Amino acid sequence: MATPMTPAQWRAVLTAEGVKYTEYQGWTTRGRDAATGKAFGPVHGVLNHHTAGSNSLHAVAVGGAPNLPAPLAHTFLPKSGVAVLVSCHRANHAGLAAANVYAAIVAEKTLPKQDKSKTVDGNDCLYGIETENLGNGKDVYTRAQYDAWVRWNAAICRHHGWSAGSIAGHLETSIEGKVDPRGPVEGYGDRGRFEFTMKQLRADVDERLKHPASWSPGATTPYTVARGDTLWSIAASKLGDGNRWKEIAELNSLKDADAITPGQKLKLPRK
Template sequence: MATPLSADSLVAALRAEGVSVVEHEGWRTHNRNSKGSWGPVNGVVIHHTVTSGTTASVNLCYNGHSELPGPLCHGVIAKDGTVYLVGNGRANHAGSGDGDVLAAVVAEKATLPAPNENNTDGNVHFYGFECVNLGDGKDPWPAVQLEAMVRASAALCRAHGWSARSVIGHKEWTNTKIDPKGFAMSDFRSRVEARLGEKPAGSTGSAPKPSKPEYEPFPGAAWFKKHPKSAVVTAMGKRLVANGCSAYTEGPGPQWTDADRASYSKWQRKLGYTGASADGWPGATSWAALKVPKV
């Protein structure tokens, strides 16, 4: 039992565990707290989305649908291992489940009872990760995605002092769901347990800790005006999205487009620039502030 992490603490915990995080615009205040309690929290529920495509999955989980408003989870874990944060607080993900399962999670028991009642509101007690997969037993789970799922789960367990037994599948919470399908939760918990036995990337110990982050040097405004196609553009776009400055309809890609310029203009205005100084063409000072990771 624990107090939910703040938005800043959640981001820090995930990144310390080596997870690539993208902050969806508005996620920090996006929740269903007006509809019920959020916390104390007791564990993590793993789901599959029954969707394909990162952008569509993230938008669905952020917005929800007519029968179930968003957020539908706290984070969406894409096929490439990126975690997109879409909610902070109570989320419509776990629904009703078995109180005996909750008691077993709280006690961190080695064996969970089979869920046979839906008498407890799981949205109060669990963080939720929706993982992009069709859920048909045929859609593959890439190694990089599974590793991100393990690390994200471990990050929350480490932050709260929980063991891997605090991580469950949606199908273990209620007998009305089958997710996640395609791997065994017992094997998944074993991986989380092994991860918790290691030092997080951001701590002291055996895991290496860079003395200084490496960022892409400013390539010059003229470089962008040639409409480059480069991994640097993708890295820049991800940083813009993470800072809530997205004008993208699809995820940022290697080709510089008007969406990149519009997103960068948002970043310039966020830094206080106006007029011609916020025209969307990167400058040395705003670029340095963006901290684009080296590719």
């Protein structure tokens, strides 16, 4: 259980995580709380969508869809990878979610197949992002777009102390047969083209959460351990900050910080 982020917190966590963003006019007050009489929060997770269209910012922010008033998410993510904040209040993005899946999100456990007999209103308690893609299985998510997508999810999880188990796709929660998000991804970090799956997104968010918010995927350089090296001395000489030895240890899965030997190959984070 967590209190929804304030505008100031949104700005802070996205900036720290390296998400480039703009603010749609009125995003700090726009929402469905007053119209529905239902407040947004407490929040328990994050729901991911594709727009199934192009140039969808106006629809997501203020235009809405047939029989579905805007805002349709908290954030719109176009191909450029520059996120647009459209609301920090209740948004029409989740609809009815299978209660058993929702419970798994809250518990950060593996998501089960939807039991459609019991539902919860996901708009009450889930953050939502609409990522621009036609959803036809051919339209490609750009490298910048996917990188921002991972960072956006990680920023929320990091702020609330959640794991990647707190994020889901609409296809995993919906009792209406939603298929989003899906489609090919241009690449991510050192990875080339691949097919989007929520399993992969969760893995990439999980990996990101193991590092400082300033970390970038694939941003490593090789280093060969010299005689007399310690992780502290390597961090001080190569990264300019001896306190970053913990990043080196985590990046190389070193349980014992002193267990390095001359000639050993290490990966160093970007300076």
